[in-house]
Amino acid sequence: MSTQLDSSEFSAVNPRELRDVLGHFCSGVTVVTAMVGGEPAGFTCQSFSALSLDPPQVLLCPSKRSTSWPTIRTAETFVINVLSAGQQGLSDRFAISGGPKFDGVQWHPAERGAPILDGAAAWFEVALDVEHDGGDHLIAVAAMLGFGADPATEPLLFHRSRYRGIVDPSL
Template sequence: MTASEQQLAPEVLRDICGRWATGVAIVTGTDTDGTPLGLAVNSFTSLSLDPPLILFCPAHSSSTWPRIRKTSQFAVNVLSDRQAHLVRAFARSGGDKFAGVEVVPTPDGLPAFAGAAARLVCRVDDIHPGGDHEIVVGRVLRTEQSDAEPLLFHRGMTKALSMVSVSR
């Protein structure tokens, strides 16, 4: 470590990065037996327009992502400001995350959420190491969008865009 590098505690880095507002998405897919699976992610972004690529970063500790990865297909559901309740359910480990959730299957048979702001159906293009996470690059195959406002995540809380002061 050079003199200019600082040893950072994970909680300090989480607090600092939490000051950057992000959208909230749930990656869904199926197990090899067709069981619906999903995990909440806030490390989602576009990567390339040509070819159409996105990326997200699931933790190595995820028990859900390895099961979705086996099928090579997934959907990224960009949550709307009316879907904050889904974050709590899909951020936890274990249990039936889909209990009481309105699911609409994509044409590919992937579970998706009614009322999402947007949806991208993808296949795994590449996976890279990224510390205690994987960097998953997905090739976008199909998209859907609505007029719903996105759900934001900032400083450990979800927020509706309508609650944020925006100057133009």
């Protein structure tokens, strides 16, 4: 049973304080890529998660302010690239709106053509299944078409507004 809250109950939430507290949750960093009109397109997306094994689905939550997502969502397929520890520069490059994001970036096509960024820790080739409203973001559910990983790499992490790497707590 779900309880509907009155929107006035949320007005007391300070967005900066909420962002700071949410920043305590460590996340990976992804770059979402697609081929649109014969050209590669992409953007950095921190909100990504596994959703279901049966059927195989993932979700991502692009900002409604994104200028890249409306283009990428029109592609038949796209790739979610999980960045590796040495790819902070790619995260920063693809986080900027517009510009030649792919200049000098090494990539190879997934089975259906969307760019897989060389050096990514993992990748998921997907097709958009459904999109839902999520406040200032969209909730995009995508069906899994293919995937792969480089077990020799460590992921790039984002925690408390900074890039991080994995530290073995037993050391």
